[in-house]
Amino acid sequence: MRIGDAAAAAGTTPRALRFYEQRGLLAPPIRTRTGQRTYSNADVARVKIIRELLSLGLTVDDIATLSAHLHLLDGDTLPEHTVPDHIRLPQASEMFRRRLEIIDGHITRLTRLRQLLSVCHAQLAEKAPPATADTLGRTSDGRAPGRAGTIR
Amino acid sequence: MRIGDAAAAAGTTPRALRFYEQRGLLAPPIRTRTGQRTYSNADVARVKIIRELLSLGLTVDDIATLSAHLHLLDGDTLPEHTVPDHIRLPQASEMFRRRLEIIDGHITRLTRLRQLLSVCHAQLAEKAPPATADTLGRTSDGRAPGRAGTIR
DNA sequence: GTAAACCCTGACCCATGCGTCAGCTGCAAG
DNA sequence: CTTGCAGCTGACGCATGGGTCAGGGTTTAC
Known part of the structure; x- marks a missing residue:
């Protein structure tokens, strides 16, 4: 699975996956010999967990600290002994x-x-x-193109 | 009361007060003829409310939208009919x-x-x-000089 | 009267969690 | 072979809530 598919499967974007990797939330994935990242289903599961935690208000740094233990949050989708714990x-x-x-x-x-x-x-x-529809001036969501920032 | 005292009384900084003013959370205060801002106790009370709301997770923009009604949150410290409501x-x-x-x-x-x-x-x-003190590498708070951002 | 302390208005800086180019390479389809 | 989408690595941009100068006036205390 390459980055685009993995991202879609996890409900996010390639950019985000690279970002998580860079910040240590995601182990550097295996690359094809030409340098393309390949992800497994377990990786996708992990990304989902990460997104869940982010949406719950943890920061990327928090999650990085936890990263060795994220599998505790998901019981059976992730491998058991990938990281030196102690x-x-x-x-x-x-x-x-x-x-x-x-x-x-x-x-x-x-x-x-x-x-x-x-x-x-x-x-x-x-x-x-x-309030009725016309006392409210169009409750559009008005989200501009570049709207980034925290997941709430 | 000038800005420094008002800020201290409200538990914040002059910069923050100017910021709230600029963003419409605080009405422009009366100035001395040389341009210095003067604040009343009611203003200080209002700032406290603003900080309370911020710490609870509202954004500055949210509070600006509410600004005409903030007095509802404080029953008796603020004047009753300062703003055209309807x-x-x-x-x-x-x-x-x-x-x-x-x-x-x-x-x-x-x-x-x-x-x-x-x-x-x-x-x-x-x-x-x-965890004991020495299994934890110094749990200092490590807050850098310029640590800003959201009040949590 | 003069220094110390405070205030004023810009303007730039930080951390977050990515979006969005830019400039270049890879890969499958026609 | 070429076209076109996909991926790669920087690097800059955005919104938040102010901090922190810089450069210049004001007020207060001695």
Whole structure:
């Protein structure tokens, strides 16, 4: 499988795969003798995991730190002993702990925000009749060509 | 109160206040005749709210859209009728709705991630004895001078 | 009156997660 | 053989939320 197909299969772009590779999230894949990258299904699975984690708010660097242990997240799609574990284990464990704390914080705060906004919304709804199509000026998504940035 | 004091009172920097002003989160404050900005306590309160919302994951643009209604979030610190409401009410209401959806999504996904990581952490903990100070290479925070970006 | 500390307006810098050329090579189809 | 899509490696661009000068006025304290 070459990069275009692998990317499509994982729901992303070739550019992204090269980027993940460059940043250490993905092991450098086997190349054809002319230099083209070839990916396996396991690679695609890994990319999917990576995207999942990104969409959940981890950063590329976080995922790189975890990279030796990503297979734990997927039980059976990835090989078991691809990487020398023991050196990074404690750091990874620490990282998980910290991440958990951060996530708990996020959840707490978001929950509070949810309440705040909910109240706001209710108050506004009292004053304003529910928005109709023509009180809203075209709710197009307005995404410009070059829109990049964080996956949310 | 001049900008430095106001910023300190709100727990941020002059630069940030100017930035919020420029992006429409803060009304242009009164200036002395020599051009220096002067802020009231109400302004400081508003900045605190802005920071709160930022830390909860809203973007500057979101907050700008809400800016006419921020006082709803603070009941009694801000004046009641400073802005002509009616034009933007429906949009703001819509925005709240969308934001609520997004936040619910975040919460759901974070909760899932929490579980995943939690499992990972447990599995790692089995293999690795709990990290001690010297198995971790200096857990310094390593924050470089210019570390900017999103408030998390 | 003069230095120290603060403010003003640009303007450029950082990290993220890629998009998007640019300029060159590879490969399968007609 | 050639055409045209695909891949390769840089390198620059974008949006966010400000930090950090630079170059010049202001205010305050001694």
